[in-house]
Amino acid sequence: MKVLKGQDILALGFMTFALFVGAGNIIFPPMVGLQAGPHVWMAALGFLITAVGLPVVTVVALAKVGGGMDALSSPIGKVAGGILAAVCYLAVGPLFATPRTATVSFEVGMAPLTGDGPLPLFLYSLVYFILVFFISLYPGKLLDTVGRFLAPLKIVALAALGIAAFVLPAGPIGDAVPEYAASPFSQGFINGYLTMDTLGALVFGIVIVNAIRSRGVESPQLITRYAIIAGLIAGVGLALVYFSLFRLGAGSHSIAAGAGNGAAVLHAYVQHTFGSIGSVFLAVLISLACLVTAVGLTCACAEYFSEALRLPYKALVVALALFSLLVSNLGLTNLIHFSIPVLTAIYPPCIALVALSFCKGFWHSQGRIVAPVMLVALVFGMVDAIKGTSYASYLPDVLAHLPLSDQGLAWLVPSVLALLAAVICDRLLGRPEHAVA
Template identity: 80%
Template sequence: MKVLKGQDILALGFMTFALFVGAGNIIFPPMVGLEAGPNVWIAALGFLVTAVGLPVITVIALAKVGGAMDSLSSPIGKLAGGILAAVCYLAVGPLFATPRTATVSFEVGLAPLTGESPMALFLYSLVYFLVVFWVSLYPGRLLDTVGRFLAPLKIIALAILGIAAFALPVGDVGPAQPAYVAAPFSQGFINGYLTMDTLGALVFGIVIVNAIRSRGVESPKLITRYAIIAGLIAGVGLALVYISLFRLGSDSHAVAAGAQNGAAVLHAYVQHTFGSMGSGFLAVLISLACLVTAVGLTCACAEYFSRVVPLSYKTLVILLAVFSLLVSNLGLTKLIAFSIPVLTAIYPPCIVLVGLSFCKELWNSQGRVVAPVMLVALIFGLIDALKGAGLGEQLPALLVDMPLSEQGLAWLVPAVATLVVAVAVDRIMGERKEALA
């Protein structure tokens, strides 16, 4: 029976970590650190729950069903599961997340050096997606290209930044913003939730499993075990990155007070600490972080859609790279404006799906419980999405002022209430049934 060597398992963990860490993951924590001030570590705890805990749990849930999202969504039926999977893959793939990796890496890393002209963005994104296309064309070599080459480079760059955050602080911790004085844990929790890494985990699950299979491992138990180990390695790596970036942000008040986003905090710190080399270093770091994520997303989307549409994997890689190139040239501001409402709507049912997948033995029929809870989560996620799109004034006051609405979690209370009712109905109806295939 084929097994992975220790170095292969480590490379798999590095690959998984590298797939997750995009520009957003590097930008959010410094801003939380700056605004939380003395309460930074309480806020950090909340952030780690949603930005590390949920993605790792999602990887484990997918590993248990073979990596494919449609296997995880089988309790809601083939049609509904297929629609959910397609929407998730498109949202975190060619429509939003993949193009955004190019625009973010350009605007954070290179725009300060080249200017924000449309031509500069086009030339950068053209080279960027040529590299994404070339690496994604050979998914069987991901463990080598990403796990053994790109991921270590990315980790070294992050390690330099992380060590500098602790060894070379800029100054004293500044005062906490009012929101972080009132509820630091809650604010950190919300910011971690908004990284949307759980959606990324749903997409990357098949990439991780396929990387294991590319080494000849066929045993379902071993595949599950290796995927869980990879998820845990990635979780530890994410936690270390976030902790160092929280420290960087909290100590940067002297040079970054009044910064509007985490990118400005990073720029201020890196420029102050590394001088003229700062901008170049940050450009390389952000570009590497985004490039690996873009490769993972492209491979996952091509792998998924090659099974549901009559197109080959290579053809889909070409189409995805070209489409992502075109969308990326809309610019970061427009991309974020379009993506936030869509991601806000589909994130809640995905969280429900992952969470309930660990409880399937507790009820008679998965479909009776999972489907209604996901539907309610989706409905209230859509309400949050409408508010995020600036259409909240069109909604009844009752829906706008739901519990936890301010935190973007208005779906949580209705979903839990539906879960209680669905479990009660399942108990009354009895007769254990198999999940829909």
């Protein structure tokens, strides 16, 4: 029976870590640290739940069912599961996350060196997606290209930045903004959504499993075990990166007060600590981090839609790279503006799906539990999403003041109530073969 060597397992863990750590993972924690001030570690706890805990749990859940999101979503039916999968793949693929990797890496790493503007962005994104295209053409070699080469470079760069954040703080911790002073945990929890890591885990599951199979491992038990180990390695790596970036942001009040985003915080810190050479370092770090994530997302989306639509994998890689290139040239501000309400709406049902997948032994029928809970989570997630748009005034007053609504968690209490009601119905109906028609 074929097994992975220790160095292959480590490379798999590095690959999984590298796939997750993209632009959002680097730019959002410093902003949380800056705004949370003395409450930074309580905010960090909430952030780590949605940006580390949920992605690792999702990798484990997918590994148990073979890596495919279709198997995980089977309790809600083929059509609903297909729609959910398509939405997740498109959100973390060509619509938002993949183009965002190019725009963030340009604005944070390259724009200070080349100047901002449509032409530099286009030229950068063109070269960027040409690289993404060529690496993504050979998904079976991801363990070699990403796990053994790109990931270690990325880890070294992140380690250097992380150590500097603790050894060379820019200054004392500043005051918290009102939102973080009032509810640091929930603010951190919601900001963890923006990394898209849980949605990314739903997409990367099949990439991780295929990377294991590319080494000749066929045993479902071994595939699950290796995927869990890879998820845990990635989770530890993510937590270490976030802790260092929270500390970096919290100590940057004197040099980045009033910064509009985490990219500005990072740039201010690197410029302050490392001088002009810091800009070059930051450009390499961000570009490398984003490139690896873009490759993983493109491979995953191409593999999914190739199987779902029966289209050639390489043709889909071309189409995804071209579409991502076009969307990336809309600019970072527009991408973030459109992505926030979408993520706020689709995260709750995805969280419910992953959480309930570990509890299937507690009830008679998965479908009776998972489908209604996910539906309720989606409906109230959409309420949270609408509250963050210009259409908030159209919401009925009762929906605007639900429990935990101020924390952006209006979906949580209704979902728990839906779960309780579904469990009671499941108990009354009994096992499906004996259920009353």
